[in-house]
Amino acid sequence: MAIIFLRTIIIFLALLTAMRLMGKRQLGELELSELVITVLISDIAAHPLQDIGIPLMNGVLPIIILLCCELIISGIMVKSTRAKELLCGKPSFLIIDGVINQEQMKKNRFTPDELAEELRNQSVLDISKIKYAILETDGNLNIVLFPSERPVTAGQLQLETSDSGYPVIVINNGQIMKKNLSLIEKDEKWLQKELTARKVKSPKDVYLMSVNEAGQIYFAKSEDKK
Amino acid sequence: MKRELVAVSLILIIFALSLVNIRYVESRTDMLTNDVEAAEKLFINGDADAAISLVKESLDNWLSWEPYTHIMLRHSEVDLVTDAYYELLSKLQSEEEVPEAAYRRLKEQLRSISAMERITIGSIL
Numbered sequence: 001m002a003i004i005f006l007r008t009i010i011i012f013l014a015l016l017t018a019m020r021l022m023g024k025r026q027l028g029e030l031e032l033s034e035l036v037i038t039v040l041i042s043d044i045a046a047h048p049l050q051d052i053g054i055p056l057m058n059g060v061l062p063i064i065i066l067l068c069c070e071l072i073i074s075g076i077m078v079k080s081t082r083a084k085e086l087l088c089g090k091p092s093f094l095i096i097d098g099v100i101n102q103e104q105m106k107k108n109r110f111t112p113d114e115l116a117e118e119l120r121n122q123s124v125l126d127i128s129k130i131k132y133a134i135l136e137t138d139g140n141l142n143i144v145l146f147p148s149e150r151p152v153t154a155g156q157l158q159l160e161t162s163d164s165g166y167p168v169i170v171i172n173n174g175q176i177m178k179k180n181l182s183l184i185e186k187d188e189k190w191l192q193k194e195l196t197a198r199k200v201k202s203p204k205d206v207y208l209m210s211v212n213e214a215g216q217i218y219f220a221k222s223e224d225k226k
Numbered sequence: 227m228k229r230e231l232v233a234v235s236l237i238l239i240i241f242a243l244s245l246v247n248i249r250y251v252e253s254r255t256d257m258l259t260n261d262v263e264a265a266e267k268l269f270i271n272g273d274a275d276a277a278i279s280l281v282k283e284s285l286d287n288w289l290s291w292e293p294y295t296h297i298m299l300r301h302s303e304v305d306l307v308t309d310a311y312y313e314l315l316s317k318l319q320s321e322e323e324v325p326e327a328a329y330r331r332l333k334e335q336l337r338s339i340s341a342m343e344r345i346t347i348g349s350i351l
Contacts, residue, residue, distance in 0.1 A: 001298060002244035002345050010350070053301040065240060068233040075230030 001061065008044075008062040012036060012069050016087070031138055032088050033073045037066050088137040095133035098146070108135055119143065165213025174204040174222060184211055247298065248343050254291060255340040258284055259333050262314075266329045269318065278318045285311045299339060307335045 016036050041063055048059035077084040092104045094115060105115065115133070118141045124130060132144040154161045168180045170191060181191065191203070198219055200206060207222040261284035269277035288311060295304045310332040317328050342349065 001247040001343065002241070003343065003349050005241055005244045006345065006350050055297055055299065055301070057297055058300075061240065065237060068237040068240075071229055071233035072237070075227070075233070 001057075004058060004061050005065060008065045009069070012040065012066060031074075033070055033077075037070045040066055091137060092135040093132055094135050094141070095127060095130045095143075098128040098130055100127065104135075110135070115141075162214070164216055167210040167212040167218065169208065169210045171203050171206040171209035173207060176203050184213075186211070248340075248345070251298075251343045252340045255336045258288055259336045261287070262329060262332050262336070265318075274318065278315070281311070281315050281318060285315065295339075299342070303335075303339055303342065307332070307339065310335045 016033060044062045044066075045059050048054045048056045073087065077087060092101075092108050094101055094104050094108070094110060100112070100115070104110075105112070119125070119127065119130075119133070122141070122143050124143055124145070129145055129149040130143055131146045132142075134142045134144070136142060168177075168184050170177055170181050170184070170186070176188065176191065178188075181187065194209075194217065195201070195203065195206070198221075200221065203209075205222050206219070208218070208220040210218045212218075261280055265277040265280040265284070268274075268280060288307065292304070310328075314328045314332050317325070
């Protein structure tokens, strides 16, 4: 048991260090410690399931220890920015004022074609239009264009816009979402009236129905019932 | 903060329990090893019946411990000890000369169980 305990801690720290050294590109959308936990748990859990000669405790115990580690590490990261920097690194500026920061590119093991691919993913083809390209600690590349290249907003044009608000789902795959219905201060009577107006007898015939704060309704009839 | 404290407490409890587990496994295997050593001495002194009954008693002790060992230890290791017990018992009952290797095998299997749990650089790495 103590061996499992120490082995789990050692493997966790080793994987954490390895992933940290590998750089942000390996992470995808997970934070470093989350990724390590995900990789470890999925592997550890599989062994006692595959081999009944291994006590289940050998799988369960490391998972509990890993979850505790994750809780402790995430708690430390919330409290200390220095610890967060140490464990997750800092965001890296790969492009500043339209110029590629080659030192940061090398540090993050990013090749020019990979950068170009990331930029194309975000529909940016011209590097000179980019004020900042920031490689975040979770591996995502965020792009900030020069103000002259940013899309014009209604605010800049001083246009008045109406806010239709957040749409609330009232029927989800034939099921009435009663909580959401009361959230928009409507009742089932109102819902039935709206359904009748759309020539639908029962909520079961509805795939999706949502209502926004302006009272606008999105309605999709279930294809099975058409 | 509460969640982190629970996590730290849990991790400390698991570690403490694992240390208790080491002591428990060591004391149980030491007790069983002593029984086997005593049975060996009895057999050498010509008291085969007492040796057989002591090994049987030790085997019963071992089997009564099985629920714990099956939860905490690798089943293959547990089976090796059980096999070594039955092998020694059958040799004692056959009234032939019991080779020293039969005692040694059982004692080594018992020792390897506690050695597996003990914290050493070798067992960790």
